Amino acid sequence: MGRNEELFHKAVFLENRHRFQEAAFYYEELAKQKDITLDMLHALVQYFYKIGNYEKVLSLAKEALEKGGDLEKFVPIFVEVWRKAGSKIEELWGVYEQYGVSKQPKVCLPILQQLWAQGENVYLEAVELCEVTERLFAESIAYQDIYMDVILFLIVLEIEKENFPQARFHLRKLLFLQSDLSNKADELFVCSVKLDLLEEWWKNENLKNLSLCLCEENWDFFLIVQKMHQRKITKEEWQQFCQRTFVDPFLAEKQFLYMVYGKLAIGEEISSQEIEKVKQFHTHWLAAKIVVMVDGLKGYDFLHHHFIHYADVGEAVRIFHRLEKTRGIGKKHDLDQVTITVLGGGEKIGGSSILISVKGHHILLDAGIYLEGENVIPNYALLDQLNISGHDIDALIITHAHIDHSAAAPYLHRKYPNMPIYATEETKQLMEVILADLFKQYRAEEIGFDEADLYKTLEHIKCVRHSFFIPSKDDEWKVTFYYAGHILGAVAVLLEIKGVSIFYTGDFSITDQKTVKGMVLPSNLHVDVLITENTYGSLPMNACMSRKEQEEQLIKQIKKVMDRGGNILIPAFALGRAQEIILILHEYFQSNRFFPFFVYIDGLVVEVSHIYDSYLSLEGKHVSLLTKGIWEARSFYRQGSLEEFIERVMSQGKNCIIASSGMLADGSASSRYAERIVSDKKSAIAFSGYVDEESAGHSLLNHQVNMVKLNGRLYAVEAEILSIRLSAHASREEVIKNAVSLNPSAVFLVHGDHERKYSVPRSQGEVYPTAFSLLKNNMTVPVIAAKNHTVYTFLRGEVFEWRYNG
Numbered sequence: 177m178g179r180n181e182e183l184f185h186k187a188v189f190l191e192n193r194h195r196f197q198e199a200a201f202y203y204e205e206l207a208k209q210k211d212i213t214l215d216m217l218h219a220l221v222q223y224f225y226k227i228g229n230y231e232k233v234l235s236l237a238k239e240a241l242e243k244g245g246d247l248e249k250f251v252p253i254f255v256e257v258w259r260k261a262g263s264k265i266e267e268l269w270g271v272y273e274q275y276g277v278s279k280q281p282k283v284c285l286p287i288l289q290q291l292w293a294q295g296e297n298v299y300l301e302a303v304e305l306c307e308v309t310e311r312l313f314a315e316s317i318a319y320q321d322i323y324m325d326v327i328l329f330l331i332v333l334e335i336e337k338e339n340f341p342q343a344r345f346h347l348r349k350l351l352f353l354q355s356d357l358s359n360k361a362d363e364l365f366v367c368s369v370k371l372d373l374l375e376e377w378w379k380n381e382n383l384k385n386l387s388l389c390l391c392e393e394n395w396d397f398f399l400i401v402q403k404m405h406q407r408k409i410t411k412e413e414w415q416q417f418c419q420r421t422f423v424d425p426f427l428a429e430k431q432f433l434y435m436v437y438g439k440l441a442i443g444e445e446i447s448s449q450e451i452e453k454v455k456q457f458h459t460h461w462l463a464a465k466i467v468v469m470v471d472g473l474k475g476y477d478f479l480h481h482h483f484i485h486y487a488d489v490g491e492a493v494r495i496f497h498r499l500e501k502t503r504g505i506g507k508k509h510d511l512d513q514v515t516i517t518v519l520g521g522g523e524k525i526g527g528s529s530i531l532i533s534v535k536g537h538h539i540l541l542d543a544g545i546y547l548e549g550e551n552v553i554p555n556y557a558l559l560d561q562l563n564i565s566g567h568d569i570d571a572l573i574i575t576h577a578h579i580d581h582s583a584a585a586p587y588l589h590r591k592y593p594n595m596p597i598y599a600t601e602e603t604k605q606l607m608e609v610i611l612a613d614l615f616k617q618y619r620a621e622e623i624g625f626d627e628a629d630l631y632k633t634l635e636h637i638k639c640v641r642h643s644f645f646i647p648s649k650d651d652e653w654k655v656t657f658y659y660a661g662h663i664l665g666a667v668a669v670l671l672e673i674k675g676v677s678i679f680y681t682g683d684f685s686i687t688d689q690k691t692v693k694g695m696v697l698p699s700n701l702h703v704d705v706l707i708t709e710n711t712y713g714s715l716p717m718n719a720c721m722s723r724k725e726q727e728e729q730l731i732k733q734i735k736k737v738m739d740r741g742g743n744i745l746i747p748a749f750a751l752g753r754a755q756e757i758i759l760i761l762h763e764y765f766q767s768n769r770f771f772p773f774f775v776y777i778d779g780l781v782v783e784v785s786h787i788y789d790s791y792l793s794l795e796g797k798h799v800s801l802l803t804k805g806i807w808e809a810r811s812f813y814r815q816g817s818l819e820e821f822i823e824r825v826m827s828q829g830k831n832c833i834i835a836s837s838g839m840l841a842d843g844s845a846s847s848r849y850a851e852r853i854v855s856d857k858k859s860a861i862a863f864s865g866y867v868d869e870e871s872a873g874h875s876l877l878n879h880q881v882n883m884v885k886l887n888g889r890l891y892a893v894e895a896e897i898l899s900i901r902l903s904a905h906a907s908r909e910e911v912i913k914n915a916v917s918l919n920p921s922a923v924f925l926v927h928g929d930h931e932r933k934y935s936v937p938r939s940q941g942e943v944y945p946t947a948f949s950l951l952k953n954n955m956t957v958p959v960i961a962a963k964n965h966t967v968y969t970f971l972r973g974e975v976f977e978w979r980y981n982g
């Protein structure tokens with residue numbers, strides 16, 4: 177037996193016989209030795225903890241972790257004594273970042289809770305932990321307790337950020353869980369009070385039963401609020417409620433709102449001071465509801481202004497819609513003989529093209545190609561079937577240059593050479609580079625046009641902005657463009673003819689981005705028919721995070737890779753996303769003039785960025801995408817080979833490459849860099865948007881593979897695979913707010929997976945109410961999840977559909 181074992185055994189032997197004094201001697205001796213095993217370290221950690229030497233506990237626990245010790249054995253005790261030992265916050269972050277802690281919820285959660293208690297921002301880490309835990313819980317019910325704890329923690333963080341719709345999404349996951357929730361009943365209840373989800377408790381059988389497990393304070397609150405809701409509360413009961421003191425902070429906070437609500441229920445007047453105080457709770461649906469109950473139509477402004485905080489609450493949508501309708505009374509028009517023909521881009525994303533017909537006048541909105549599946553071009557044969565020729569269509573309007581909206585324009589131009597095409601100047605310029613690049617990916621037969629067609633089309637495009645007229649037989653279309661955010665030059669389109677107004681959002685973003693401002697519509701704009709994109713209407717993944725958090729996440733990811741000396745490849749769509757990323761890098765890293773690493777751009781990103789630059793400078797913005805530390809990779813390998821350049825640069829580490837395509841398509845610039853990076857442990861590939869299901873990017877992102885095929889060769893996957901959230905589309909809440917605000921007589925949802933149900937493990941019920949279901953169930957006008965190859969016709973306020981096959 178070696179010296180260490182001898183000391184160790186003696187210590188344990190003595191300790192087991194309660195001879196602590198003597199055991200202590202051997203422990204202290206052992207601690208001075210080298211090459212201590214993990215078992216010994218564990219015993220030593222316990223010993224020093226017992227005698228209150230927390231600094232020693234920390235250093236021993238850290239030593240154990242570095243030697244690969246069991247996280248469950250060493251991390252919790254580290255977290256516990258960390259504060260007592262007066263250690264620095266960086267030490268705690270260090271443990272989180274090393275040793276793979278984030279993959280083990282039980283170990284990770286206490287660290288995040290401790291960091292949060294110290295005032296650290298752990299939101300992104302908590303979101304990541306939630307995703308990890310959800311995957312584990314889907315596989316095994318053994319994770320239920322930790323799953324619930326992680327989600328409850330995240331709910332508190334979302335509440336702290338006043339991100340109530342997202343907090344409700346997480347809370348619904350738990351409320352609808354099909355298992356025993358009794359040990360969490362009180363926590364679930366107070367969160368439901370805070371987030372105005374009590375109605376779920378009244379209508380859901382499981383939750384009704386669960387309410388029987390509530391502690392006395394919560395149970396009392398539950399009963400009295402239910403009585404208010406049913407308007408069965410007596411004055412005495414209301415007075416008692418007002419005088420009570422609630423211990424739970426969520427209940428105590430909500431008590432004031434329910435006092436006012438109860439006052440309404442017993443039929444008493446609310447003072448103007450009380451209403452002013454209610455308005456301070458503008459993120460709470462209950463507050464808005466009270467304001468509307470008291471102020472009626474005058475409450476509209478308040479509701480409109482804050483609606484985004486409760487757009488996921490059915491009752492809020494219903495009331496908002498009712499007010500909007502009252503405001504717009506007398507403005508409705510006869511929609512008979514109005515037809516919407518969805519040629520493509522109705523369901524899912526790709527192939528957007530919609531024919532609008534009003535009393536015999538026709539106009540086409542967008543002509544995009546499909547991004548996946550058998551067909552590339554939308555089925556324009558449907559127009560022939562409907563007996564509509566090129567002469568009948570007054571124009572084609574392109575909303576923006578993304579290929580799912582613009583790339584079938586040359587095909588249509590070939591089919592209908594005389595049909596005018598309108599777009600913004602920015603869109604035309606971007607189409608020139610984006611569409612020319614398509615020939616690398618498609619043969620002319622597949623895509624329906626060749627280079628000659630493309631250039632004829634571009635020449636044929638009329639550049640317009642703001643507002644203009646398009647002649648039609650015996651009348652004209654009045655067309656108004658509204659900048660739609662999303663990408664450079666993107667517009668939403670208002671069409672007016674024969675007294676009918678039709679609004680098409682194209683792809684839009686309400687939030688400002690670095691390259692383009694969000695869409696702003698006139699506050700009094702009401703329309704007859706709304707056709708709205710719905711990309712995130714049934715997807716809680718992307719748009720739920722604030723823009724700032726999305727950006728911070730990107731920066732954090734890049735920093736991490738740079739700190740370990742790796743390279744990061746960001747495969748990005750050439751148009752829009754890449755330019756956003758470049759500007760974000762400028763903003764976060766260039767405060768001291770130089771990037772702390774090299775940034776290269778390659779592929780089509782370069783040409784598009786030049787176009788962006790010319791418009792950014794027109795707007796008087798000082799930033800330029802392509803100066804100061806952003807290098808065009810091509811200028812380095814123009815003489816030599818790309819391989820040689822990649823090898824030379826990558827071997828040094830600390831590079832950030834932004835290259836198209838976004839999904840590592842064979843032959844693309846990004847796929848060439850990926851070949852070098854994908855097998856390097858230190859490096860990372862960070863995807864930033866849509867990835868085709870058949871692409872290399874998709875299999876990497878879904879963690880399905882150990883090997884990946886790039887440009888026909890197999891590579892081992894060693895690099896870290898990340899995903900960046902940077903939305904250029906409206907969130908579910910924004911889609912809903914926009915739809916209700918425009919007060920249409922019918923809503924068509926396009927460009928999204930409208931009826932897809934977002935499901936979470938072991939849960940039943942609508943955890944993420946979709947934009948479609950919220951609008952359909954709460955607006956009193958037709959709300960349609962548009963399908964492709966379908967004609968929608970209005971007759972006496974109703975919408976009828978004909979679906980065409982082939």
Ligand SMILES: [Zn+2]
Nearest residue numbers: 576578662683
């Ligand atoms: Zn788009």
Ligand SMILES: [Zn+2]
Nearest residue numbers: 578580581683
């Ligand atoms: Zn699109």
